[in-house]
Amino acid sequence: MVWTRRHVLSLADFSPADYDVVLQTASSFREVLSRRTKKVPTLQGQVVANLFFEPSTRTRSSFELAAKRLSADTLNFAAGTSSLSKGETILDTAKTYLAMGTDMMVIRHKEAGVPQAIAAEMDRLGVRVGVLNAGDGQHEHPSQALLDLFTICTLFDSEQPRLSLLEGKKIAIVGDILHSRVARSNIWSLTASGAEVHLAAPPTLLPRWFADYVADSDDRSAPNPRQLFVHWTLNPALENADFVMALRLQKERMTSHLLPSLREYHQQFGITRDRLKLCKPEVKVLHPGPVNRGVEISSDLMDDPQFSLISQQVTSGVAVRMALLYLMGGGKVA
Structure with missing residues (x-):
């Protein structure tokens, strides 16, 4: 099985093989989460930025825990205390996190299409930053x-x-x-x-x-x-x-x-x-x-x-999000 996706923005174009890669990778991480030591070094040195422009409890906490279980460093964005209130654009915010060395961005926004716009900007800049849609408006999750x-x-x-x-x-x-x-x-x-x-x-x-x-x-x-x-x-x-x-x-x-x-x-x-x-x-x-x-x-x-x-x-959410971050972060599929 092969994983070739840099971004996960929608399931509309997922193939059966894509689903099976995620399911079986998540199964492996579920076993990791059952151990006494629930941490693996697979994303050590990588930075995951959680850019949540909309309130969230389960999804945000789940992604943060998933990244930490993979030994990644995390940056958490809060819209209410950010420079957005001073006029900064969403794309400028994303590029600020890019300049900090972010490898993956997890995006939630109340408007549909924001994760896609950020992914397109990362691709335009020619950087290998993966963007994961954590819920955009009435589009997808x-x-x-x-x-x-x-x-x-x-x-x-x-x-x-x-x-x-x-x-x-x-x-x-x-x-x-x-x-x-x-x-x-x-x-x-x-x-x-x-x-x-x-x-x-x-x-x-x-x-x-x-x-x-x-x-x-x-x-x-x-x-x-x-x-x-x-x-x-x-x-x-x-x-x-x-x-x-x-x-x-x-x-x-x-x-x-x-x-x-x-x-x-x-x-x-x-x-x-x-x-x-x-x-x-x-x-x-x-x-x-x-x-x-x-x-x-x-x-x-x-x-x-x-x-x-x-x-x-809720429990499955951590294993599945570990799998997504692992695959997007360049992890090899067994």
């Missing part, structure tokens, strides 16, 4: 989708997680899909595996055009080549589902009142024990966090290890 994929695949084969393990599985994604960068990245990864992906949300949070989101550009005659389905009610998405992924209501991104109330949303689309009876008996529930308890998922279900994979997702 690649590392979250990869850790979700890793969490699911390791249930079927903990030693050799691979994309093909999900072929034929039914996965329901429920919630604020319109505003969710997590949903967009998961659509690419899960449909690439051969899984059947069902999206469910109120019509205001799930436009019909999502069904064409992964249309094959080489075969326009195939209306739904990757088995992506849209539902404006919950039950069809849950019927015989193997996995249910609930998404947070992106209240900070809603520019108009798209829902009557959170209570009504929970009544129609909230994931509860009763609703899981429509799914396969061994169904598992995921959520990228943070969770609005009692809105997207009932509180008791969120904390039930029989169904919930939420804590495993």
Whole structure:
């Protein structure tokens, strides 16, 4: 297996081999994280800059810990106390970190396209700096989708997680899909595996055009080549589902009142024990966090290890982000 990507900006052009490289590399690092000494010298001497122009807890902490577990030096950027308030541009900020010797930049921004713009600037300058998209606006969140994929695949084969393990599985994604960068990245990864992906949300949070989101550009005659389905009610998405992924209501991104109330949303689309009876008996529930308890998922279900994979997702995040930084930092694939 070969890894040739300098940047990880989107999963839209990931190949099955790319997914498998990340999954199997993450599996190796998960073993490292189970040791008494949880640190390896693979990125010693390299500098990882976490440039988060938008608030984050899980993703930022996960990337910082991943870099430190690989023995990299980390630089953490906080927009509120930066020179942006003095008029500095985002590209100038990135070039400042470049001048400090940064080898990789992890970028989060509320506007779509910022990580791509920084990556393009690094390429224009001819420097070998890798850029990783940690979430940009309503575009994508690649590392979250990869850790979700890793969490699911390791249930079927903990030693050799691979994309093909999900072929034929039914996965329901429920919630604020319109505003969710997590949903967009998961659509690419899960449909690439051969899984059947069902999206469910109120019509205001799930436009019909999502069904064409992964249309094959080489075969326009195939209306739904990757088995992506849209539902404006919950039950069809849950019927015989193997996995249910609930998404947070992106209240900070809603520019108009798209829902009557959170209570009504929970009544129609909230994931509860009763609703899981429509799914396969061994169904598992995921959520990228943070969770609005009692809105997207009932509180008791969120904390039930029989169904919930939420804590495993957080743990998987460190291993997957270690894998991405390792691969982008020039690590060799076994």
